[in-house]
Amino acid sequence: MKNRGMIIVVIFAIVGHSIINYKYLSFRYEDYSSAFFLLGIPGETEYTLFIFWYFVFVSISFYFSGEVSELLSGYGKYVIIRNYHKGKWISRRYLLALLRLTIFPLILMLVAFIVSVLSSEEMENYYLTTEIIISFVIYCLVYCNLIFLQLYLEMFITPQIALLIVNIYVIVSVLLGGLIIKFEKGMFLMPILIPNISMSLRRDYIYLTDSISICYLLLIGLTIFFLSYRKFTTKDIL
Amino acid sequence: MVTINVQNLNKKLKKNVVLRDVNYNFRPGTIYGIYGRNGSGKTMLLRALAGLIYPDSGKILINNEILHEDISFPPSIGLTIENTSLLPQYDAYTNLKILSKIKKVASDDDIKRAIKRVGLDPNSKLKVRKFSLGMRQRLSIAQAIFEEPEFILLDEPTNALDDSGVELVRSLLLEEKQRGATILIASHNKEDLEILSDYKVKIEEGMIVSE
Numbered sequence: 001m002k003n004r005g006m007i008i009v010v011i012f013a014i015v016g017h018s019i020i021n022y023k024y025l026s027f028r029y030e031d032y033s034s035a036f037f038l039l040g041i042p043g044e045t046e047y048t049l050f051i052f053w054y055f056v057f058v059s060i061s062f063y064f065s066g067e068v069s070e071l072l073s074g075y076g077k078y079v080i081i082r083n084y085h086k087g088k089w090i091s092r093r094y095l096l097a098l099l100r101l102t103i104f105p106l107i108l109m110l111v112a113f114i115v116s117v118l119s120s121e122e123m124e125n126y127y128l129t130t131e132i133i134i135s136f137v138i139y140c141l142v143y144c145n146l147i148f149l150q151l152y153l154e155m156f157i158t159p160q161i162a163l164l165i166v167n168i169y170v171i172v173s174v175l176l177g178g179l180i181i182k183f184e185k186g187m188f189l190m191p192i193l194i195p196n197i198s199m200s201l202r203r204d205y206i207y208l209t210d211s212i213s214i215c216y217l218l219l220i221g222l223t224i225f226f227l228s229y230r231k232f233t234t235k236d237i238l
Numbered sequence: 239m240v241t242i243n244v245q246n247l248n249k250k251l252k253k254n255v256v257l258r259d260v261n262y263n264f265r266p267g268t269i270y271g272i273y274g275r276n277g278s279g280k281t282m283l284l285r286a287l288a289g290l291i292y293p294d295s296g297k298i299l300i301n302n303e304i305l306h307e308d309i310s311f312p313p314s315i316g317l318t319i320e321n322t323s324l325l326p327q328y329d330a331y332t333n334l335k336i337l338s339k340i341k342k343v344a345s346d347d348d349i350k351r352a353i354k355r356v357g358l359d360p361n362s363k364l365k366v367r368k369f370s371l372g373m374r375q376r377l378s379i380a381q382a383i384f385e386e387p388e389f390i391l392l393d394e395p396t397n398a399l400d401d402s403g404v405e406l407v408r409s410l411l412l413e414e415k416q417r418g419a420t421i422l423i424a425s426h427n428k429e430d431l432e433i434l435s436d437y438k439v440k441i442e443e444g445m446i447v448s449e
Contacts, residue, residue, distance in 0.1 A: 089310075
């Protein structure tokens, strides 16, 4: 049902993001091997980095748009009445979303590595540290939370409005996060500006250790899933 | 064979009462014709029986299992309902083939036979987007019957059909009844209801007012 062409757009966004990251961040943060996308955006005025970072998110957001709402209308009704259990059905949808939301960052990791190798001949610079792995897990969890939120909103409003709300939240969070760090005021807001948690460079300012960040994101993700499950199993499909 | 027992079913949508204290027993191998004015609750009753809407109070028992408690949807159901379309980018066969993968109870031959029974060509590669309204309606009916369900819910099944299509669908529904299916037809077409229905059920303002 979904427009699979969106995958190509996601890949394009990933390649662009990797090239820009390498160009802007490789000489500043050598200790992050090739996984510069895990660093995020250093300041609120680095618009080139921000735009390419956002391209990846918005393309993934478009890819998932309508994931739930399409199946609650039109042809989706024929599909859903053939699934005996609503709860199992929605759980399976979220599990599949989780899987895809892990695959996209893995592709990002691979493309970032390829871009770095093609741009530099010093192979000894490529390694995988515990810090990189933890940052990668946090990055995936942030994406899961944001996309799960978008899918949850689709149970109440149109997919277009859900996409718009989540994307505005993401843009405002990143810009506001940059300003908070710059002026060192309003730090207490940082934990609710979730996209900033995916950025290693900003996480240090949020006063959340890596393990607390993971627990915090897991808690949010599970809460959204639980709310989605409850809503979906009692929702009227008109 | 499926038995459907509706007990004190009530449903409000926003502030409108769409189903009001509905009580009814639907027996197997029987065709029920549901009629009433626009907005009387015919389609809502079909949606409730299909498990698509969640009742405010009351319950629906399908073979003694409570809908929304024991089961989410009737286990063997075929449905066509207003505003429900098939995938326009695929041909008739592919549309049903995709659906058949969910329950895995219908073979390729079952799919082709159902398409043939509604007067369409199962081997045609014509995309649904190029179908006429009548052809879409025929395919929608094929979609409802191709898995040989025990419980068939049809909303205005002959609405967009020409005379030959109407005859075809009528004979098809009588065959399904012979097979033992419980069939509910919501329709404004009095002739359809006269010819097909074993029982006619009138709905007014969400209530069953006569049988």
